[in-house]
Amino acid sequence: MSDQKDPVNKGDRNKIYFLIVVILALLGTNAFLFFRDKHEKERFVTTNTEKDRLKLEVEKIEVEFDKVNLMNVALTEKLQNEQQQARTKIAELKKALQKGDVTEAELAAAQDELKKLKAFLTDYKEDIGHLEKENTYLKSERDSLATSVNSVKAKAIDLEKKNTELAAKVKSSAALKAFNVRILAYKVKNSGKNVEVSKASAAKKLTTYFNIIPNQLAEKDYHKIYIRIFDPAGNLIANETNMFEADGQEMQYSDMISISYNNDDTQYTLEWVNPKPFIKGTYSVILYANGFTMGKASLDLK
Template identity: 55%
Template sequence: MEPQNVSKGDRNKIYFLVIVIVALIGTNAFLFFKDRQQSQRFVTVSTEKDKLRLEVEKIEVELDKVNALNLDLGEKLESEQKLAREKIAELKTALEKGQITQGELDKAYTQISELKVFVKNYNDQILQLQRDNLFLKNSRDSLESTLKNLSGRASNLENENSNLNAKVKTAAALKLQNAEIVAFRTKSNGKKIEVTKSSGTEKLSVRFSIVPNELAEKGHHNIYLRVFDPAGNLLADESNRFEADGQEMQFSHSIFINYNNDDSTYVIDWANPNPFIKGIYTVILYADGNTLGKAQIDLK
């Protein structure tokens, strides 16, 4: 059987079908590889987002560590941390989006790099702040210790001065060298007569001298008398008061003397507002807030 001849039109149809088949195969291949590339790109973008999110969280942890130190950061450092946290919040919001472009990823990388530099510088400032605080604390503790020691020394010096002043005051105090009491009455002609009986006594005359003392202050000194009757009653006016030996007292009489650190004899006359009675009268003398000495007389 002889082969049939293929017409020219049939050949053209065959060529056309071949071309269509080849085009379909090429299109399918293109779409296959395109889908594969998009899938790989989606996986890459997701991975990059996770990496960025982890970096952001690391930066946030570093800032939280600073807050945990409870340092007084000051206005400048507080402001810098606030701006950094605002950027972190923006990055978190961007990374939570369902889709993100490569440009947005690049921008996020840039921002994170800037934040890393900021956190490093920020931590350096915090370390310096801690060192400064430690130095200030040590200086303060040293100053407090020094002040405490100085205060202790000052207190000791004050006590020593107080004790020294007390000793000087004691050493400078006037002391009675000798004293005697004479009872007398005045005659009609004005002459004073010494008596020994209570019935004839009008006044007591206290005669005394003071021990010479170079430390004692020269000049006027107020001398106070306290007179006690034989029954031990103080003979004094309620309004007559002075201080001696650390307490307030009543006095019977007082005079001024001019002390010149010599053997001068001083005399104080005291009139009893009540009649004298038999027995021993006691006179205690005071000067400059201290007891000067005492003397007694026995009236018959």
């Protein structure tokens, strides 16, 4: 009687249980797949975020090296080699991080290399800082030395100028100076006797008489005395080959004698025979010794 009251037979009940189990299994599988995909997506996002962060950090480090290069610091060979090694490592890291898929192991390795690069950059910048300070100190020392050298050069030039001026003054002070300079005109008789004249038509030669001012600085030795004679028209009477230097320029002279100077009262004479007839007017003579003007005189001939 009980079997007739139950609308679901035993076979149908077993099918229902089986379907329930299948449904539960499917739900469990879907849940597993959902959470697994979610975890993978989260891991992918985390990995990509870390990869992007590492890329940014590497680029920052590269920029820091570029800034160092812009500093006006001459790098030592050691620092140049170290920078080259660091840039090689940066290039390798950038290449590794540009891959589409980066494993966690590769990411961990990149993080480790980045830490090493940061530590190296810190030490490298410290070395550059020390080098820059040394260069600044050396530049300061060099500038100071250059200033000292320039100062010494300026003093040397000034001293040389003063020595030159002093030498010129000494030379000028040691030069012979004449006084009592006078000129007489003479004609020469057949007997050879000189007779003083005042007329140009009778004159044959001029004789210049002079004394030398006592001078303790003047050298007691032979000195050359040069004379320049000008006619009444102001023309120099001289041989073109007779050249000497005085008062800072080269000029012609009419005649020259050598005297023995002993710093005494000796009177000196210089005779000059006119190669052409004298003319009426004033004849002027200028004496020179030791490169300076020695004395002057003039004579009127009627």
